[in-house]
Amino acid sequence: MLSNFVSYILQGTAITVAVTLVALPAGLVVGLLLALVHTYGGRVANRLASAYSLLLRGVPPIVLLFILYFILSGDFINLSPFWAGSLSLGVVSSAYQMEILRGALLSIGGGQMTAARAVGMSRLQAIRYILLPQALRLAIPPWSNEASIVLKDSSLVYALGVPEILRRAQQLSATTQQPFLAYGTAALIYFVLVFAVNRGLDYLSERTKLPTHS
Amino acid sequence: MKRVVFFVSLLVAVSLVLAGCGTAKAGNHLDAIKEAGVIKVGTSADYPPFESVDASGNKVGFDIELMTEIAKRLDVKLEWVDMPFDSLVAAVQEGKIDASISSFNYSEERDQTVDFSDAYYTSEDAFAVAETFTGSIVNPEDVAAFKVGVQTGTTQDGWLTDTLVAGGKLAEENLFRYDRVDQAMLDLKNGRIDVMMADYIPAQALVTQLGGLKIVYHGVLSTGPINIVIPEADAELKQAINEIIKQLQDEGFIDGLALKYFAQ
Numbered sequence: 001m002l003s004n005f006v007s008y009i010l011q012g013t014a015i016t017v018a019v020t021l022v023a024l025p026a027g028l029v030v031g032l033l034l035a036l037v038h039t040y041g042g043r044v045a046n047r048l049a050s051a052y053s054l055l056l057r058g059v060p061p062i063v064l065l066f067i068l069y070f071i072l073s074g075d076f077i078n079l080s081p082f083w084a085g086s087l088s089l090g091v092v093s094s095a096y097q098m099e100i101l102r103g104a105l106l107s108i109g110g111g112q113m114t115a116a117r118a119v120g121m122s123r124l125q126a127i128r129y130i131l132l133p134q135a136l137r138l139a140i141p142p143w144s145n146e147a148s149i150v151l152k153d154s155s156l157v158y159a160l161g162v163p164e165i166l167r168r169a170q171q172l173s174a175t176t177q178q179p180f181l182a183y184g185t186a187a188l189i190y191f192v193l194v195f196a197v198n199r200g201l202d203y204l205s206e207r208t209k210l211p212t213h214s
Numbered sequence: 215m216k217r218v219v220f221f222v223s224l225l226v227a228v229s230l231v232l233a234g235c236g237t238a239k240a241g242n243h244l245d246a247i248k249e250a251g252v253i254k255v256g257t258s259a260d261y262p263p264f265e266s267v268d269a270s271g272n273k274v275g276f277d278i279e280l281m282t283e284i285a286k287r288l289d290v291k292l293e294w295v296d297m298p299f300d301s302l303v304a305a306v307q308e309g310k311i312d313a314s315i316s317s318f319n320y321s322e323e324r325d326q327t328v329d330f331s332d333a334y335y336t337s338e339d340a341f342a343v344a345e346t347f348t349g350s351i352v353n354p355e356d357v358a359a360f361k362v363g364v365q366t367g368t369t370q371d372g373w374l375t376d377t378l379v380a381g382g383k384l385a386e387e388n389l390f391r392y393d394r395v396d397q398a399m400l401d402l403k404n405g406r407i408d409v410m411m412a413d414y415i416p417a418q419a420l421v422t423q424l425g426g427l428k429i430v431y432h433g434v435l436s437t438g439p440i441n442i443v444i445p446e447a448d449a450e451l452k453q454a455i456n457e458i459i460k461q462l463q464d465e466g467f468i469d470g471l472a473l474k475y476f477a478q
Contacts, residue, residue: 159297160297161305163296
């Protein structure tokens with residue numbers, strides 16, 4: 001009976017991981033575009049990206065999740081709770097990822113862009129071949145922090161009816177009246193996942209480190 | 215700052231417009247369900263013996279078995295959508311699910327946004343206390359002298375709020391609202407609250423399971439008939455479900471379920 005319960009919570013792990021695997025890359029794509037626009041775009045683009053980031057970071061994720069869920073899962077677009085929840089988390093995360101990448105881009109300094117332009121590269125070429133390769137490497141440590149936050153925030157989608165780890169733990173707590181066991185199992189799974197993600201990204205950061213950034 | 219306020223209000227306005235856009239669907243909902251061959255029913259599977267999950271994660275309980283039979287007689291497959299109790303009515307209203315069965319009592323507030331089937335069972339309210347409780351609860355209003363716990367969004371929550379808090383008898387800070395009834399029961403056992411108001415049957419089940427608790431009062435205050443929640447003005451689905459409930463009552467199917475799950 002007990003092992004069944006634990007395996008029921010474990011099945012939620014696949015869903016938690018799936019939600020994270022949708023939200024993180026979605027946030028990365030949007031965040032990277034916005035970071036580039038913010039750093040190298042014109043004034044209007046810059047302002048818009050700033051406003052986006054300010055807005056999304058100023059509201060609790062669960063509130064945005066509910067608002068976006070009703071937009072993404074309404075009559076015009078009708079996504080399943082899983083997709084609506086995961087993409088909403090991705091939107092929330094995109095603002096934070098934008099700030100991380102923007103910081104990384106700024107830390108490289110304007111001189112490299114000027115130098116790249118001087119040797120005849122276009123702005124896009126300079127971004128693609130000179131700036132991004134350095135910035136992405138620098139962004140890995142702060143990004144791994146965001147990755148673990150998204151992984152843990154994925155528990156919010158339970159409010160939309162996605163049966164991930166937390167929701168399953170709640171059900172088992174209700175059935176067995178053993179909240180410590182149910183939530184303890186959930187906590188352990190989250191911890192192992194976050195630990196694995198952080199360790200993996202540390203390794204990636206070590207492996208891709210440039211000799212100039214020792 | 216002004217700009218932030220502007221953008222926030224813009225976002226709120228846009229989401230409200232989008233959320234409000236035509237919940238009315240063209241065509242007949244019942245036909246759409248039959249055509250799809252699937253009815254999506256919402257429940258909050260953390261409320262034994264009405265709905266919960268067993269050791270293998272299967273949904274079990276009175277409501278679960280009843281809905282399974284209703285779907286069978288509608289000749290469609292049943293797809294469960296599990297979500298927290300207080301999200302269910304909104305989900306029916308927004309058309310995310312076709313109906314919801316989760317030990318719902320009729321209430322005027324809920325009736326403004328969704329419809330109800332005929333009753334399939336009648337429930338009572340109960341007050342549970344610790345066995346060591348020394349206070350006296352003769353009339354329901356007597357609980358106003360204690361710290362009271364309740365599940366958010368339930369009819370009991372409504373009764374306590376409307377009758378006792380709004381009536382000035384119970385101080386707002388002495389009303390403790392919980393996400394789920396089992397959390398409240400654990401706090402009752404741990405002495406954080408003095409009295410817990412809940413549906414009689416689940417309260418009885420929890421009192422037996424947890425031990426050290428007893429029920430001091432039961433009767434109809436906020437509860438009464440239990441119904442299936444269906445979308446507003448969905449006459450065809452309502453009629454179909456009502457007919458099946460009638461059949462099941464006549465055949466003694468529902469009494470059998472009550473015997474099996476509530477031992478009454």
